[in-house]
Amino acid sequence: MSFIGEEDARFVHKLFKRYYFESREEVYVPERLPEREFGYFTFMEKIMIRHMSFNSPRELKDALVEKAPLHVYHSAAFYRYPRAPMDQKGWLGSELAFDIDADHLKTPCRKKHDFKICRTCMLAYPVEAEKCSRCGGSLEKVEWVCDKCLEGAKAEALKLLEILEGDLGFEKIRMAFSGNRGYHLIVSDEQVLELSQQERKEIIDYITGTGLDLRMLGLGGRRVRAEIAPDIADPGWRGRIARSSLQLMLAADPERLYELTEDKKAYSIKEEFEKARELLSDNVPWGALK
Ligand SMILES: [Zn+2]
Ligand SMILES: [Zn+2]
Known part of the structure; x- marks a missing residue:
């Protein structure tokens, strides 16, 4: 999410804070919470704070209410020491995670709803434009998403789900809106957790038909x-x-x-x-x- 000005960011931040305060019980809490690394994006400075972990759902929700982050992420991997630097975390296993994003689909509606802006002049331009015609400054792309984009991404996600369930026989699959322009599919069957990089690549090759x-x-x-x-x-x-x-x-x-x-x-x-x-x-x- 990008904001035109600081005031807009502050306004939305307030709404996020209210949401986390009023709906803390609805917040999704992943399995094996204490073994996951968490990270979040701050509203104003837009920086990523990483290497966090929470011992209980309550601890996580308290932090969400307090910080009301712009985005919050958790690892698909489980670690012995999720707060340690990357090479010292002690990898215990990892779910199989897929990210289906409408960005990768050629939805024809994109031309209609994506545009560019010049922040200095507060002028909007079509996506093809390269420079602001008033000040000559560079333009920033604003990507939008519509129901058609999401329907397209959902159709792709359902194809993937069919392969994961039908061909590969996975049973513990979670599908969720990714918060942006698509969907996440997470497989957490026992058999996938300790697969190596090479074994994961084999699964991807099968799904994409690579080497067929x-x-x-x-x-x-x-x-x-x-x-x-x-x-x-x-x-x-x-x-x-x-x-x-x-x-x-x-x-x-x-x-x-x-x-x-x-x-x-x-x-x-x-x-x-x-x-x-x-x-x-x-x-x-x-x-x-x-
Ligand atoms: Zn301009
Ligand atoms: Zn669209």
């Missing part, structure tokens, strides 16, 4: 090898690829296809898609598609 070899799925080259090609009922990436391909074909939407492949051919296969759709006609397994 289409030839191994019978899809490389010009001919599909039907006997080993993915089926819509297959688990994991195989089924996901089959279902998504079928959906793309049924939609016969060249724009969408081009967006995904960035290949101009997308515009020339519309007719083939329509022919295939006719051939399938009544045999479309709608139940398997979402």
Whole structure:
């Protein structure tokens, strides 16, 4: 959150203070509280205070009411000494945390609601502008978020949730608004807590489809090898690829296809898609598609 002037910051700070005072019981308290490192952003100086910890929910809430921070963070990791410098904290384990942010999505509404300002002249400009036309000074970007941005981020978060639950079988998953432009997904199943960096990277590679070899799925080259090609009922990436391909074909939407492949051919296969759709006609397994 950025403020135009100090007075605005002071006003919002007062509201935050009131919120923490009146709603302290609603504040979310993570599991294994004493083993987490906390940090917060101050309102006025906008600096990050780190290496804090709290022994009880009450201690945490007292601090929130007293400081009413701009943002407050806690580690996904557990430490023996959460207040110690980083290399002396004594890592005990860590949840698996994902951050889905609308910033990374190409939502078309961004052009409408993001803008730039010149703080000196208090003038607003479109995002493309580089300098203030009155004073020639540099501009500051103001990013906004609308329901469409959040819906987009939520759709991505739900895709991730499906992989975490369906493919990987995790059960203790918490999903929450990240406080900015998206959502956090936190996996805290016992099995993930002590995974190494390399093991965590393997999970990310699986989720992002990194290293997925289409030839191994019978899809490389010009001919599909039907006997080993993915089926819509297959688990994991195989089924996901089959279902998504079928959906793309049924939609016969060249724009969408081009967006995904960035290949101009997308515009020339519309007719083939329509022919295939006719051939399938009544045999479309709608139940398997979402
Ligand atoms: Zn200016
Ligand atoms: Zn938007």
